[in-house]
Amino acid sequence: GNEHAIQHQLFTVVVQFVPISFDPNGFFGRLSIAENNNFNPTDVLSARWIKPQEKRRDSQQVANLLLGFPTRELANRAQRHGLIIEGRTCPVRKDRFEVMRCMKCQQLPRTHDAKTCPRDDVCGRCAEPHPTRECTITDRALFRCANCNEDGHGAADRLCKTFHNANEAMIKRNLDMHYTYYPTRDPVTW
Numbered sequence: 001g002n003e004h005a006i007q008h009q010l011f012t013v014v015v016q017f018v019p020i021s022f023d024p025n026g027f028f029g030r031l032s033i034a035e036n037n038n039f040n041p042t043d044v045l046s047a048r049w050i051k052p053q054e055k056r057r058d059s060q061q062v063a064n065l066l067l068g069f070p071t072r073e074l075a076n077r078a079q080r081h082g083l084i085i086e087g088r089t090c091p092v093r094k095d096r097f098e099v100m101r102c103m104k105c106q107q108l109p110r111t112h113d114a115k116t117c118p119r120d121d122v123c124g125r126c127a128e129p130h131p132t133r134e135c136t137i138t139d140r141a142l143f144r145c146a147n148c149n150e151d152g153h154g155a156a157d158r159l160c161k162t163f164h165n166a167n168e169a170m171i172k173r174n175l176d177m178h179y180t181y182y183p184t185r186d187p188v189t190w
Helices: 027-036 072-081 161-173
Strands: 011-019 046-049 062-069 083-085 088-090 092-094
Touching: 011 072, 011 083, 011 088, 027 046, 027 083, 062 072, 072 092
Parallel strands: none
Antiparallel strands: 011 062, 011 092, 046 062, 083 088
């Protein structure tokens, strides 16, 4: 049949220092956030950990959570007041997007996915023509960036000047990124 899913625009926020005992998966995790913070049950459209759980340190007690709201106003409200999760008041900030790179050819900014990349593999560590997963170099001093061609860092390094310049260009094109809050009619958000 002809099935179409309506996809809502999400206004995402990062909730910091959330106890890892919280389970964001499924409706009940989102429902508990809504109930504990005086939102309607359908106000929290998505919730997920930013870093995969399997990559946490054994001693880790808190982590960052990405929440999606259906409106700018709800995302701003969460940001202004913070959110209570698992009995803890957690600070909230607007999600900051970063320019993305192709994981196959390392191109910045990314204009395609690795799956459809028309270029040859370029290693994200040493800039040589092989997939990053096959690279044997582990010493960061021997890394070479495929984007700026400088030694000492790989293509994934957020301190790379080429990454920084591409990110700044993206921010200039996206006016919402200039503001702490999602801009609305409320002057506080400007």
